[in-house]
Amino acid sequence: MSRGKSKKAFQDTYASAGHNDKYFGTLYPGMLKSNAWKRLSKSARAVYACCRVQARSKEGTSCLYKHGQEYGREYNPEKDFVFPASHLKEYGYDRRNAYKYFDELKAAGFIELKEDNSIRKKVNVYSFSDAWKNTS
Secondary structure (H helix, E strand, C coil): CCHHHHHHHCCCHHHHCCCCCCCCCCCCHHHHCCHHHHHCCHHHHHHHHHHHHHHHCHHHHHHHHHHHHHHCCCCCCCCEEECCHHHHHHCCCCHHHHHHHHHHHHHHCCEEEEECCCCCCCCCEEEECCHHHHCC
16 A cells, blocks of 8 residues: 555544544543553543643633733743533533542542632633652
C-alpha cells in the first residue's frame, strides 16, 4: 500500500459516523499503566475522562473564561478547568457523588483544587496535575 493510501485509510470511526464533536480529552499510556491510575475506582477514572473532555469543550472553556472575567483572574486553559454542576448532570453524574470522585482524584494527584469557591456558591477551579507520577 502506498504511503498516501495508508494515511487516507485511517479514519476516526466516531467522526466518520456523522458526529460533529471536535473536542476530546487525552489520556496517556503512561498514566493508564501507572499504579496510581490502577488504584482509582472505576467511577473516578470515568470522571477524570469527563474532566479531560470538559476542559477542552466549548462550554467548559467558555465557563472558565467567564469565571475569570467575573473575578479578574487569568487561567491557563491547557491545565485549568471548571466543572459546574449543570455540566456534571449532562454527563450523567449527580453533584454529590461526583465530588466524592473529585476528592479521590485530588488525593491521587491527578487534579488539584486551584480555587475553592464553595463558600461563594460559585464554580470551583481545578487544575490537571502530574503529582500522580510521584506516588508509588
